[in-house]
Amino acid sequence: MLSLLWTCYNTSIRQVGPRYLNIASELRSQIIDGTLAANQVLPSEAVLSTLYEASRITIRKALEVLRNEGYVDSRQGFGWLVVSPPLRQSLGRFSTIEDQMAEIGVRPRRKVLDSEIRWPSKEIAEILGEQEMLRVRRINLADELPFARVTVWLPSALAKDFSLSDYEQNSFYQLLNTRNVIKRPLSRAVQTISAIAIAEEDAKLLGVPNGSPALRCLRTTFDSAGDAILFSEYVFPGHLTEFVTEMSGEVMSIAPSGLRLVD
Amino acid sequence: MLSLLWTCYNTSIRQVGPRYLNIASELRSQIIDGTLAANQVLPSEAVLSTLYEASRITIRKALEVLRNEGYVDSRQGFGWLVVSPPLRQSLGRFSTIEDQMAEIGVRPRRKVLDSEIRWPSKEIAEILGEQEMLRVRRINLADELPFARVTVWLPSALAKDFSLSDYEQNSFYQLLNTRNVIKRPLSRAVQTISAIAIAEEDAKLLGVPNGSPALRCLRTTFDSAGDAILFSEYVFPGHLTEFVTEMSGEVMSIAPSGLRLVD
DNA sequence: CAGTGGTCTAGACCACTGG
């Protein structure tokens, strides 16, 4: 097994990107394909250091990446362990809904409902500022089945070169990040998720009974300097969607971390 | 300001815990109290290294901690920036629901509904194993207002020394982690959150109309070796609770990260 | 261009696990 590791690494013609990411990828593959089995102890950092001809700090950085991804964990004085499958499997599904749709062979489509220039409501103005806004409402479909109604607000100054077909073919992240309209890339978002009884219009659009349960997400998206750029509302039918998340570390609350009381 | 940093650090009688955590705490305090203002560029790593008489790697480790907490972010070739307040504020609320209740002066209470020894259903057995289970159902109250119905399953072998009053006064995390009944501490959990129409019994228990929207969380809790120890179900009335979460990095999906289609 | 963060090295000492 050790020689296998060594061979893989040495035969690679040229390293792309940082060394620690390559090492992390190498180890991740071996965990996924079972070469490194669940609950198995990894070779020690010193051994990996020799194997990969990298310093111990580089090895540790690779292992930290895998720890964050939920593949391994460490115990001081003992070693690094491969996390067992049930936990890993849940975490492995943390991909985007688009990836998931691609995986199961479902065709995604966006349909624009309307697009308007508006003066912001007080709530929107507080988040994005007191300026003219573009509001776009869309429906997202999976194999022509509607699974989300999405409304996006953004300063109209940023959207003056966008067309309706842009909105059907791209996400706002793609549009804003690729066409030089913002100084800094979008980098973070905070969202609030709640359970609601679906409103009449959304019920019709999504083809579910009026008042049936739905997940509602309110999201504010920030650029890399921390300025709010986008505000969006998502409504998902309750029977079609679920939200998977992880807690770790010392703080084990009765409620999912992030859940809070309102009013 | 620089001398202030230096003084604080040098006058500390004795460092507790790792150096990088102390440096992180110091910087965090200054961000919170405004000494380091929003969007301000931090002193460079080299300068901080001199100020704190620590190596650059130690400084970087402290900054990475703060980056993970959402206080700062970096741009290569430019520097470390203090993230602006709107984003930080949302993230700062990532505390537990218990902390939040303590903050606003609300008194928490647990009420045990019932506690039974049962043979596991197929679903539970798949997660926790084919063995005798204890099932405890509780109601959580905030100032006597019920806000959650919680059901916990665990192998009865682990619970043989617990009493009903233990269940009223402690969480299972506290019970299992503090009384030597498990070999390894509970360290991670994965949960699935969905929107449901509340069932009749829960509606009565929580004092809401039958069929009204609710958040339902299914959680599996693992020990540090990755073995599943606890399974729990939480039901929260939709009008009382919301779930706050963050996305960051390159992957910006239409849906909240972790959201997926079911069926 | 000088200065920044991103990566990496070769060493060191410590607290901790298991036998």
Place this chain on the structure above:
DNA sequence: CAGTGGTCTAGACCACTGG
């Protein structure tokens, strides 16, 4: 006890930002 991961140092080179 020997071996492990956790922390830390003093250096180095690179890619990148801004002026």
